[in-house]
Amino acid sequence: xxxxxxxxxxxxxxxxxxxxxxxxxxxxxxxxxxxxxxxxxxxxxxxxxxxxxxxxxxxxxxxxxxxxxxxxxxxxxxxxxxxxxxxxxxxxxxx
Amino acid sequence: xxxxxxxxxxxxxxxxxxxxxxxxxxxxxxxxxxxxxxxxxxxxxxxxxxxxxxxxxxxxxxxxxxxxxxxxxxxxxxxxxxxxxxxxxxxxxxxxxxxxxxxxxxxxxxxxxxxxxxxxxxxxxxxxxxxx
Numbered sequence: 237x238x239x240x241x242x243x244x245x246x247x248x249x250x251x252x253x254x255x256x257x258x259x260x261x262x263x264x265x266x267x268x269x270x271x272x273x274x275x276x277x278x279x280x281x282x283x284x285x286x287x288x289x290x291x292x293x294x295x296x297x298x299x300x301x302x303x304x305x306x307x308x309x310x311x312x313x314x315x316x317x318x319x320x321x322x323x324x325x326x327x328x329x330x331x
Numbered sequence: 332x333x334x335x336x337x338x339x340x341x342x343x344x345x346x347x348x349x350x351x352x353x354x355x356x357x358x359x360x361x362x363x364x365x366x367x368x369x370x371x372x373x374x375x376x377x378x379x380x381x382x383x384x385x386x387x388x389x390x391x392x393x394x395x396x397x398x399x400x401x402x403x404x405x406x407x408x409x410x411x412x413x414x415x416x417x418x419x420x421x422x423x424x425x426x427x428x429x430x431x432x433x434x435x436x437x438x439x440x441x442x443x444x445x446x447x448x449x450x451x452x453x454x455x456x457x458x459x460x461x462x463x
Contacts, residue, residue, distance in 0.1 A: 244347065244460065270346040295353070296346070314357040321455050322332055322363075331339070331347070331460025 238263045240324035244270040244331050247280045256330045260288070265320055267312075268292040276306040293317060333364045335449040340461025341376035342384075342391040347459040348377055352394050354457065359402055367405040367449040368395070370438075373463030375413040378406070378438035392435050399437040410440040 241264060245252050253275065260266065266288060268275050273292045275281065284290065294311040297303055303311075312320075321327050336355055340347035355365055370377050377392055384390040399406050413434075414423055420434040434440065450456050 242457075244345070244350070269350055293350075296350075314353050315361060317354060318358045318361050318363070321334075321358075321457060327455060327457045329458040329460050331458075331462070 237261075237326070238265075238324045239326045239328050240264070240320050241266045241328045241330060242269050243267075243272040243275070244329075246271040246274045247277075252330055253283075257285070257288075259328070262287070263289075265289045265291060265324060267317065267320060268296075269317075270296050271300075273297045273300060273302060273306070276302065276310060278305075291316075291320070332454040333366050333452060334358050335366050335446075335453040335456045336368045337446065337456065337458040338368065338370050338374035338377060339372045339458060339463070341373040341463060342382060343376070344373055344461045344463055347461050348374070348391045349389065351459040352391060352398065354459070355398060355404070365402065365404055366453050367407055367445065369446045369449060370406070370408045370412075371446070372409075372412055373416070373461055375408045375416055375418050378408045378413070378435050379418055380433050380435035396435060396437045406438045407441045407445045408434070408438050409446075410442055413440055 241256055243256050273296045276292050291312050292310055294313055297306055336351050338348055338351045342348050382392050395406055398404055418434055419432050420440050421432050424432045
């Protein structure tokens with residue numbers, strides 16, 4: 237059983253990310269959407285476990301001017317978001 | 332796969348309604364089925380017909396209507412959440428002795444049972460959330 241976790245809150249809501257991280261299982265994926273993409277910035281990213289499978293929506297990162305600051309490899313398009321929701325058994329939304 | 336999308340945020344609160352719209356369009360483009368979009372809590376404001384966006388911004392209410400028109404999508408607004416926030420159709424306006432209605436076309440007021448049914452019938456349920 238794998239879960240896709242989406243999180244849409246900025247790092248100012250750190251307790252939400254804490255709750256999310258504490259429920260993540262090894263094969264789960266964390267997808268940052270909307271203001272959640274700010275978590276990709278280096279200062280915040282350092283707080284994540286190294287093995288964490290983490291992605292972010294390119295459109296939301298672009299809308300917030302973060303494209304030059306975040307690793308290209310982590311960014312996905314909307315159709316990949318749909319694909320992730322199909323390949324995981326459940327979708328958990330953190331907001 | 333069969334999807335149900337749940338929206339908890341108003342168009343003015345955060346980007347969740349726009350994310351939900353883009354997700355709906357992407358899943359339909361990929362050949363999946365969208366069983367229902369359910370609007371709950373402040374998400375009921377998505378069906379407020381009186382929302383008038385600046386011309387250079389997306390009017391999510393109209394975008395939902397266009398999606399429903401094009402793909403025959405069931406847009407259901409939680410009736411209890413809607414009434415307490417002043418989103419009324421003619422039946423509820425009469426029941427609560429209000430002389431105006433503001434539920435946009437293509438949206439329907441119904442109960443949480445519609446969300447339960449959608450969860451049972453759908454392979455995936457995804458929520459786009461807000462604080463309200």
